[in-house]
Structures are given as structure tokens and as C-alpha cells.
Amino acid sequence: MVEFSVIIPIYNEELNIPNLLTRLRPVIERTGMSYELLFVNDGSRDNSLQLIKALALADPHVRYIDFSRNFGHQVAVTAGIDHCKGDIIAIIDADLQDPPELIEEMIALIKQGYQNVYAKRRSRKDKNVLKKASYKVFYRLLARISNVEVPLDTGDFRVMTRKVAEVLKNMPEQHKFLRGQIAWLGFKQTFVEYDRDVRAAGEPGYTYKKLFRLAFDGITGFSNVPLRIATIMGFVVSGISLLFILYALFGYFFFKTDMPRGWTSLMIAISFIGGVQLICIGIIGEYISRLQTDIRNRPLYIVNETNC
Ligand code: UDP
Ligand code: MG
Numbered sequence: 001m002v003e004f005s006v007i008i009p010i011y012n013e014e015l016n017i018p019n020l021l022t023r024l025r026p027v028i029e030r031t032g033m034s035y036e037l038l039f040v041n042d043g044s045r046d047n048s049l050q051l052i053k054a055l056a057l058a059d060p061h062v063r064y065i066d067f068s069r070n071f072g073h074q075v076a077v078t079a080g081i082d083h084c085k086g087d088i089i090a091i092i093d094a095d096l097q098d099p100p101e102l103i104e105e106m107i108a109l110i111k112q113g114y115q116n117v118y119a120k121r122r123s124r125k126d127k128n129v130l131k132k133a134s135y136k137v138f139y140r141l142l143a144r145i146s147n148v149e150v151p152l153d154t155g156d157f158r159v160m161t162r163k164v165a166e167v168l169k170n171m172p173e174q175h176k177f178l179r180g181q182i183a184w185l186g187f188k189q190t191f192v193e194y195d196r197d198v199r200a201a202g203e204p205g206y207t208y209k210k211l212f213r214l215a216f217d218g219i220t221g222f223s224n225v226p227l228r229i230a231t232i233m234g235f236v237v238s239g240i241s242l243l244f245i246l247y248a249l250f251g252y253f254f255f256k257t258d259m260p261r262g263w264t265s266l267m268i269a270i271s272f273i274g275g276v277q278l279i280c281i282g283i284i285g286e287y288i289s290r291l292q293t294d295i296r297n298r299p300l301y302i303v304n305e306t307n308c
Contacts, residue, residue: 001034001085002034002035002036002084002085002086002087003033003034003035003086003087003088004028004031004033004034004035004036004086004087004088004089004090004107005035005036005038005080005084005085005086005088005089005090006024006028006035006036006037006038006089006090006091006092006103007038007040007077007080007081007084007089007090007091007092008020008037008038008039008040008080008092008093008094009040009042009073009076009077009080009091009093009094010039010040010041010042010044010048010052010076010094011041011042011043011044011048011070011073011076011205012044012045012046012048012202012203012205013044013046013048013094013095013202014044014046014047014048014051014202015200015201015202016094016095016096016199016200016201016202017039017048017051017052017055017094018051019096019200019201020092020094020095020096020100021037021055023096023099023100023101024037024092024100024103027100027101027103027104028103030104031104031107033088035061035086036061036062036063036084036085036086037061037062037063038063038064038065038080038083038084038308039052039062039063039064039065040064040065040067040076040077040079040080041064041065041066041067042067042070042071042072042073042075042076042205043067043068043069043070043071049064049066052064056307063083063306063307063308064306064307064308065079065080065083065303065306065308066303066304066305066306067079067301067302067303067304068301068302068303068304069302071300071301071302072210072213073156073205073206073210073214074156074176074177074178074214074217075176075300075301076301077091077156077176077178078168078176078178078300078301079300079301079303081165081168081169082169083306083308084165086162087161087162088107088110088159088160088161088162089159089160089161089162089164089165090103090106090107090158090159091156091157091158091159091160091178092157093155093156093157095199095200095201095202095204096197096199096200097196097197097198097199097200098119098155098157098194098196099194099197102119102157102192102194103159105192106119106158106159106192107159109159109190109192110159110160110161113188114188114189114190115160115161115163115164115187115188115189116158116159116160116161116164116182116185116187116188116189116190117158117159117160117189117190117191117192118151118154118157118158118179118182118189118191119154119155119157119158119191119192119193119194120151120152120153120154120191120192120193120194121153121154121155121193121194121195121196122193122194122195123195123196124153124195124196125195125196125197125198126196126198127198131211134211135153136153138215138218139152139153139154140152141219142180142218142219142222142223145219145223145225145226146180146218146219146222146223146225147222147223148180148183148184148222149183150179150180150183150218150222151179151183151191154179154191155179156178156179158182160182163187164182164185164187167185168181168182168185172294172297173221173294174290174293174294174297174298174300175217175220175221175290175293175294176217176300177214177217177218177221177222180218180221180222181221184222216286217290220286220287220290221290226283226286227283227284227287229283230279230280230283230284231280233276233279233280234276234280237272237273237276241269241273244265244269
């Protein structure tokens with residue numbers, strides 16, 4: 001029987017895994033619970049998998065799932081949730097940006113009856129100012145336009161109960177935004193604050209492309225406001241165009257204005273309306289493409305090998 005599971009998504013983390021374990025193990029052992037360390041290798045290109053398999057041979061607590069390719073962090077964590085056995089479950093990044101010591105505090109809160117305890121970033125030591133600012137803007141934007149209260153400045157570093165995990169397992173959406181899904185569930189939840197460190201070693205696996213995809217999944221999964229903006233934009237622009245049409249007609253029939261002079265305004269109007277239309281079609285397209293992947297219902301990930 002396993003009381004405590006730690007889910008660790010891995011994408012090219014060979015330099016961090018040993019240090020992570022050195023810090024994580026004492027924390028877990030102090031809790032006195034029986035545990036498993038569940039590594040999800042998300043198509044790493046370095047020696048992370050070999051390292052994890054060697055660890056698993058030496059230590060029965062270590063379990064792993066190896067994906068057939070890179071499926072992304074959210075999917076890796078989802079696979080962890082699908083396969084973990086513990087009554088209490090932690091999710092932590094492998095790069096030591098999430099301090100393992102915090103888990104102790106979070107477990108204490110779970111034992112007080114909370115179902116979900118997330119870690120909220122008080123500060124972020126990221127060197128990349130642009131990334132830092134984008135995160136800030138994204139979380140505030142999402143909070144404004146979504147119908148769920150997704151906690152501000154919170155990633156997936158958290159401890160939750162089996163109850164939460166079981167509900168998550170039954171949520172079918174393909175575009176995962178776990179922190180949003182968990183917030184949507186409700187349940188008694190709280191947070192602990194921490195200062196987010198810089199990545200200990202290696203390169204971030206989250207490229208800008210992946211971050212944008214995550215941001216889009218977060219927004220489209222939890223808000224219909226972009227669609228509404230598209231509609232409103234459509235009305236506003238149509239209104240303006242109507243005035244413009246009236247102006248043009250009146251000019252032609254009553255004032256006999258010399259029409260060819262209108263070339264500039266015509267071009268402005270056409271390109272403006274064209275631009276707005278393309279934006280609106282694009283927004284609708286984003287939602288439809290998500291609908292389509294949900295309907296297609298392919299497996300979320302493919303397991304190459306595992307010892308679970
Ligand atoms: N990760 C993953 N798949 C990916 C990208 C990242 O499993 O495609 C893992 C990575 O190994 C790390 C965690 O997700 O344990 C967070 O990734 P990263 O540090 O790149 O994200 P950031 O801290 O920049 O948000
Ligand atoms: Mg990181």
C-alpha cells in the first residue's frame with residue numbers, strides 16, 4: 001500500500017534528478033508515510049530515462065512511465081495522476097524551482113482537512129524579464145475573463161488528496177490546464193507562499209511556443225469572453241461601416257461628390273474590416289480546433305514502457 005505519491009514530470013532533467021532526490025527524500029521520510037516517486041519521462045533526449053531506470057532497480061520506491069515521445073508537461077502530470085496509487089499526491093517540477101521542503105507544510109494542511117493545497121509564488125527570481133511579465137499578465141487576464149477562480153501566480157506545484165485525483169481522472173478534456181481544472185472542481189483548498197528559485201541546471205523545457213499553447217488552453221478552456229469580444233467587435237465595426245455607407249450614398253446621390261477622391265478612406269475601411277474579420281475567424285477557429293481534438297478523442301499519451 002502506498003500512502004504518498006510524488007509525481008515528477010521529466011524532460012531533459014538528468015542534471016537535476018540526483019539533487020532533487022537528495023532534497024526530496026528526507027522531506028518524505030520525515031512524514032513517515034509509505035511512498036512512491038513516480039517519474040514521468042516526457043520524451044527526454046538526454047539520459048534521464050536511463051538514470052531513472054537505474055534508480056528504480058536500486059529502490060522499490062521509484063516508479064516510472066516512459067512516453068513514446070514528448071507530449072508536454074500537462075499531459076505528463078496527467079499520466080502521473082492516472083497511475084499513482086497514493087492517498088495523498090504531490091506534483092513537483094524536477095528542476096528544483098519548486099522547493100521540496102514546502103511539501104511538509106502542504107501535507108500538514110491536507111491533514112487538517114484541505115483537499116487541495118497549492119503553492120503560490122510570492123516572488124520569482126527568473127532572469128527572463130519578458131517571461132516573468134508574460135506570466136503576470138496572463139494570470140491577471142485569465143482571472144478577469146474566466147468564470148472560474150484560478151488562483152493567481154500558481155503553477156502545478158501542489159499536494160492534493162485521492163478524492164481530487166479521482167475526479168480529475170474522469171475529466172475528459174484533451175487540452176489540459178490542470179491548475180484551472182482543479183480550481184474548477186471546488187473542494188476545500190488553500191495555499192502556502194514561497195519564493196520561486198531559478199532553475200538549478202539545464203534548459204527550460206517550456207519554450208515560448210509551449211507556454212503560448214498553455215496560455216491558449218487556459219483561456220479557451222475556462223472562458224468564452226474572446227468569442228464574445230469577437231461578436232462585439234463585429235457589431236461595432238458593422239455599425240461604423242453602416243455610417244460610412246450612408247455617408248457614401250448621400251455623397252453620391254445628393255451632393256454629387258467626386259467619388260474617386262475617396263480612395264484612401266475606402267482602403268482604410270476595407271483593410272480595417274478585413275483585419276477584424278480575420279481576428280474573429282481566428283478566435284472561432286481556436287475554439288473549433290479544441291472541439292475537434294476533444295471529439296477525435298485520441299489517447300492523451302502513449303506509454304512506451306513502465307514499471308507501474
Ligand atoms: N516538462 C515536461 N515536458 C515538457 C516540458 C517540461 O515534462 O515538454 C517538465 C520539466 O522537466 C520540469 C517541469 O515540466 O520538471 C517544468 O518545466 P520547466 O522548468 O521547463 O517550466 P518552467 O519552470 O519554465 O515553467
Ligand atoms: Mg522550471
